[in-house]
Amino acid sequence: MNNPTDGAAPAAKSRLHRLLPHPILTAALTVIWLLLANSVSAGQFLLGLLFGWAIPRFTLRFWPERVQARRPLVLLRFIGVVLYDILVANLAVAWLILRGPQRLRPGFVELPLDLTSDLAISLLANTISLTPGTVSARLSPDRRTLLIHALDLTDSAALIAAIKSRYEAPLKQVFESC
Structure with missing residues (x-):
């Protein structure tokens, strides 16, 4: 029997991918920003998170393939x-x-x-x-x-x-x- 919500999962995943295309890169860029800023204040963390989200988000069309770290x-x-x-x-x-x-x-x-x-x-x-x-x-x-x-x-x-x-x-x- 088919579940009526089966089609909702891929759509939600696609929306999440568009919103946060590279979560590992986002985390890495946030950490790099904190290291460059030499501060872990709330403001620097939020700014690093913003950069970590924006860079992968706005460069998504330039990535030839989806990066997937298998291990x-x-x-x-x-x-x-x-x-x-x-x-x-x-x-x-x-x-x-x-x-x-x-x-x-x-x-x-x-x-x-x-x-x-x-x-x-x-x-x-x-x-x-x-x-x-x-x-x-x-x-x-x-x-x-x-x-x-x-x-x-x-x-x-x-x-x-x-x-x-x-x-x-x-x-x-x-x-x-x-």
Whole structure:
């Protein structure tokens, strides 16, 4: 027997999606605003919430696909790993600079990608560029290889293995169906 309210649920969900298209992004932007403002006052929280709501709401038509984090706990762990790696890489780059530029071994390495989603590839490339000592240089036209420049490249296989296990694998779990 059909429930007369079955059609109401998708309509309500559609209205909610138009009102709050990216709830996780809204929360993240609110937190970022509070960090930038260096205050957790009620006014700053409300302003951060307003920005967190308005930015995704008014840029909705520019998003090619609906972002869906399939495993939010893996995403939180990924963020922790990235923050830790940024801290460690900052110290490593500072040490490299103190040792002198003559000891640097800069180089390029091609990272074969298992990711297919534009969002996941973009997050991977940006994560690599955010980590001091590495920069994403070019994505191949077929989106299967990412060229990375490393400030001090001692072992390209180890760099590829680290990026694939620490960054690419969690992004694949979160943003792509495995």
